[in-house]
Amino acid sequence: MIALLIRDLRQATRAGGGFGLALAFFLIVTVLVPFGVGPESAVLARIAPGVLWVGALLACLLSLDRIFALDFEDGSLDLLATAPIPMEAVVVIKALAHWLVTGVPLTLAAPALGVLLNLPQGGYGWLVLTLALGTPALSMIGTFGAALTVGLKRGGLLLSLLVLPLYVPTLIFGAEALTRGLAGLSNATPLLMLAGITFGVIAILPFAAAAAIRINLR
């Protein structure tokens, strides 16, 4: 399992692996928003939490179809299916690798982009915390979507259509926890819900995703 994780990480960070793509996309989205809504600091500070969360979510979405597609094309997914480790473990490792190459860099880069959007003082801790709690759920849900569409030609658009409604609860609780934290309100409930979604998703979706991959490899 560790070998598989190292292999996935190595492939992702190699040239053409799309490692920086999500980060660059996140940067572009956050830079474009002020051009769209105008440069007033108060407005930007008001919408910064939502923009940062939506930007991170879209950046996650961008690299989802790579999770299984390359392995499916060159046949290594078939080898993984016959390997001694269960398919569920493969799915978890794939999601973990996706999180390490997109979720973690996004979380770490978010405060810098928060400065661009004039995120108020005191929000940076909450920003990192909510993203760190929420991005694993984004990766896991996305892995499930990728597993559903792995055998399809041009599955990218369908993947977005399937995954976006599934992202709604994570987005709501993540952005809500951040907004309330910024305003100095108690945000324990949305934080707990966000953590609950993340852990629940990690507990349940590997089975659904593994079943989908087995069906697609049939």
Next chain:
Amino acid sequence: MSLWEYANPKKFMQTSQVLLPYFAVLAAVCLVIGLVWGFFFTTDDYRQGATVKIIYLHVPAAMMAINAWVMMLITSLVWLVRRHHVSALAAKAAAPIGLVMTLIALITGAVWGQPMWGTWWVWDPRLTSFLILFLFYLGYIALWEAVENPDTAADLTSILCLVGSVFALLSRYAVNFWNQGLHQGASLSLDEETNVHNEYYLPLLFCIAGFVLLFVALVLLRTRTEIRSRRIQAIMARERLG
């Protein structure tokens, strides 16, 4: 004699052929009674005027939008557990109907909301969860269309339906938490004291019955179509071999 006999496509075709006209006629009768009674023989509400009559379309459509998804969930489970093709095809047949019902509920709601709330759309929990439900239907139908092998498509869409149900419920509670709404609470419950007045309640019951029957008739019709198209494909495949 058990329910599972109807999993046999031949048996299902025979029975549904007999039942379909009854459901269709009953649906038409109920809808005509409910709508004519509701539209022409009830008084206008003293605050809402004639716009109150949109509930005869809005409420039944909204109920069927949710119930269609529940039906798809059950038939998907039956397909995953017992591998009855009729079940998978019924889920496939119900999805576009559910989609249209969701759309009817959203559009009639917007038409009502414009004069009443002064806006076509607000990010109210109920409205938002229906929009999300709409997206779920779209994704489900798109997945059916995208996968070529029918058995693979049935399996994948069933899994999506199961996972989607969990997330649809979760979204419902998430949007409730996220924003307090303008939409009124339930007023048709059987166990509550204050419900909508009988004058509106009785024709509404006819409309709901009519929508349920209409849904059943449409699902039967569409499932029969799916079974026939599956048979045609089988015949064509056999001819190509032979």
